[in-house]
Amino acid sequence: MKSYHKITLFSFLFFLLLGGGFLFSQSPCNPNGIHPFCTDENPYGITYNSGTTGDASGFFGTSSRSCLYSMPAPAYYYMRISSPGDILIFIRQVSSGGIERDVDFACWEPFQAPNQATFVQKLCSGQYSLDDNSSGSHRPTDGYHDPNNPSTWGGYPNGNVVDCSYSASGTEWCYIPNAQVGEFYLLLLTNYSRQPATITFTQQSGSAATDCSLLAVISYNGPLCEGETIMFSCDNYQPGATYSWSGPNNWTSNLQNPVIQNATVNMSGTYHFQMVYQGETVNESIEVVINPPPTISISPASPSVCNNDTITLTASGAQTYLWSTSETTSSITVAPEGTTTYRVLGTSAEGCTATASVTVKVGTTNTYVLPDEVCSGTRITVSPYIPSVSYVWDTGESSHSIVPTVTTPTQYVVTITDTNGCVVKDSLMVYPMPVADFIPDAYYKEMENGEALIQFIDLSQGALHWHWTFGDEGAPGNVSYEQSPFYIYTYLGFYKITQIVSTDHNCADTTFKRVEIKNPFEFYIPSAFTPYRENGLNDVFAPKGMGISETDYLMVIYNKFGQEIFRTTEVLGGWNGKLKNGDVAPLDVYVYCIRLLNMNNEEKVFYGTVTLIR
Numbered sequence: 001m002k003s004y005h006k007i008t009l010f011s012f013l014f015f016l017l018l019g020g021g022f023l024f025s026q027s028p029c030n031p032n033g034i035h036p037f038c039t040d041e042n043p044y045g046i047t048y049n050s051g052t053t054g055d056a057s058g059f060f061g062t063s064s065r066s067c068l069y070s071m072p073a074p075a076y077y078y079m080r081i082s083s084p085g086d087i088l089i090f091i092r093q094v095s096s097g098g099i100e101r102d103v104d105f106a107c108w109e110p111f112q113a114p115n116q117a118t119f120v121q122k123l124c125s126g127q128y129s130l131d132d133n134s135s136g137s138h139r140p141t142d143g144y145h146d147p148n149n150p151s152t153w154g155g156y157p158n159g160n161v162v163d164c165s166y167s168a169s170g171t172e173w174c175y176i177p178n179a180q181v182g183e184f185y186l187l188l189l190t191n192y193s194r195q196p197a198t199i200t201f202t203q204q205s206g207s208a209a210t211d212c213s214l215l216a217v218i219s220y221n222g223p224l225c226e227g228e229t230i231m232f233s234c235d236n237y238q239p240g241a242t243y244s245w246s247g248p249n250n251w252t253s254n255l256q257n258p259v260i261q262n263a264t265v266n267m268s269g270t271y272h273f274q275m276v277y278q279g280e281t282v283n284e285s286i287e288v289v290i291n292p293p294p295t296i297s298i299s300p301a302s303p304s305v306c307n308n309d310t311i312t313l314t315a316s317g318a319q320t321y322l323w324s325t326s327e328t329t330s331s332i333t334v335a336p337e338g339t340t341t342y343r344v345l346g347t348s349a350e351g352c353t354a355t356a357s358v359t360v361k362v363g364t365t366n367t368y369v370l371p372d373e374v375c376s377g378t379r380i381t382v383s384p385y386i387p388s389v390s391y392v393w394d395t396g397e398s399s400h401s402i403v404p405t406v407t408t409p410t411q412y413v414v415t416i417t418d419t420n421g422c423v424v425k426d427s428l429m430v431y432p433m434p435v436a437d438f439i440p441d442a443y444y445k446e447m448e449n450g451e452a453l454i455q456f457i458d459l460s461q462g463a464l465h466w467h468w469t470f471g472d473e474g475a476p477g478n479v480s481y482e483q484s485p486f487y488i489y490t491y492l493g494f495y496k497i498t499q500i501v502s503t504d505h506n507c508a509d510t511t512f513k514r515v516e517i518k519n520p521f522e523f524y525i526p527s528a529f530t531p532y533r534e535n536g537l538n539d540v541f542a543p544k545g546m547g548i549s550e551t552d553y554l555m556v557i558y559n560k561f562g563q564e565i566f567r568t569t570e571v572l573g574g575w576n577g578k579l580k581n582g583d584v585a586p587l588d589v590y591v592y593c594i595r596l597l598n599m600n601n602e603e604k605v606f607y608g609t610v611t612l613i614r
Contacts, residue, residue, distance in 0.1 A: 085207030100170025131159030143173030318346025463501035531577025542574025
């Protein structure tokens, strides 16, 4: 741990107030948190700034990494190799006044990525590991390394830590042996002073070269395939600068590094970029290529073979192929033991992929369809029907369509033989039908206290499930799933009761019956009365009853000559035996006619005789 570098609180706050616009991010995954570099040449005038605040513990999850005991004011840079070999990079960190500032570093390698946007994406999504291995600080005198003598490399590479050093100096050397074209390398640089400074990278020796095209003002992660994400990059970040992008389909953005998801072919074309900073305007353009996926087809499209036969499947539409059988040729020959689906992944010359699949059916040159199960009495039809094909059922029937009738679950098997001698068998289950039947405990029921309860007794056969409706539409409880339910009716009328019975295999039968709900009706007419006694006992001829309407009631009494001697419309009104003149009628037999309506509005007429006695 270095103890001889100090920074005062005052100077630190002073820098935050005056130079905060140049602060470097503490994580490579933050906006402008990481930048590319190349050695020596700097064709785009890029300034490599030092970090000035925080530390790298938030990114690494620890306060130290590899040989670095601390990681103050981190700056993250990366490079890509353009020519192979070893390379020794001289790193120098200086202030604006030319004063060297203590710089330490750790370098990790190698990482594979098709472009720099993908490299940063994989780094920040955790797809790359950054080992914590350490062989101590490695800072040889004048950076001396012998490419042929690994003992001069300071114990590195160690894991994927390619080099690491800490010292009080403002210079370091990073040595990378056997670098290969296209490899990415990550450098973590620290600034112990936390003062503003810039960094230079100089190639001191080695045959490898770094790729300065990464420093272009703008770039994108292409060419791409449809469905991928376009990631534009502007690596010339300046505080206070404004950025604007435009492209095909009227696309615009004012972000420094915009992203377009789910790219399509019509997004290909020229994209324009403008950066305005301190009155200066930079205009650039870039060609974006979005390639379509290949259209993969497999022939034959509907293959079928007989048992033990082989068939050749041929894919087309791509440059390379990978089958589900692991074969990589465009054509494969297979001998499936049963119906099998084969898949192929095709890759175009541009690296775009698509898949196709085909199912090879075994046993017949055609596809035949049967239901999995049916109910007894249901017609079974093998589809399609081909006159030249033989259909033979295990029942002996030889038709493509039969109507099975069973009383127990029965499997039916059909053997289909085509003209090529290919044989396929298929089967299905036939389940017996239940028989719906029930009886109500009464087909006619009178209301009692406003209710009429009817019990429905199940007489079905072979049923496991019952569904009843009682014809009382809209009433709660009009549906029941009990085997023998009852229902309470509260209104008069005729009701249709429906019973649907079914099995676990959805075989069902339906029946229905009707019941009638009526009001109760009783009517009693006496045959004699004794008005002469006047003792209050049987001295009035009066019918008795219930369920009689209060309207349209008439009782008429006639003598033996057919003459009307009494009439009343009072419901259940009585005749006291007197004539219209007030005299008591003589002892005799009299005829009555009573007409009334019951509570169901039905007319009833009663004729008879009554005897007037003493």
